[in-house]
Amino acid sequence: LGDLAHSLKTPLAVLQGVGDQLAEEPGNREQVRVLQGQIERMSQQIGYQLQRASLRKSGLVRHREQLAPL
Numbered sequence: 001l002g003d004l005a006h007s008l009k010t011p012l013a014v015l016q017g018v019g020d021q022l023a024e025e026p027g028n029r030e031q032v033r034v035l036q037g038q039i040e041r042m043s044q045q046i047g048y049q050l051q052r053a054s055l056r057k058s059g060l061v062r063h064r065e066q067l068a069p070l
Contacts, residue, residue, distance in 0.1 A: 004053075008046045015039050 016039050023032045 005046075005050050008050075009043070012039055012043050012046070 016036070019032050019035045019039065022028045022035070
């Protein structure tokens with residue numbers, strides 16, 4: 001999982017750096033806002049999927065149980 005996380009997060013970090021550079025140039029605000037929003041969304045999805053994979057690997061699985069009212 002460590003290699004997978006690195007291989008997915010490194011390109012996002014590069015894209016974020018490019019976005020930060022573009023943000024310094026006038027006239028790029030809207031495009032940079034969209035780019036950074038999508039990068040953040042991808043980063044969250046990657047984090048979520050890696051967390052799920054880690055939990056599965058550890059044997060911890062979440063199950064919903066019906067509980068009787070008190």
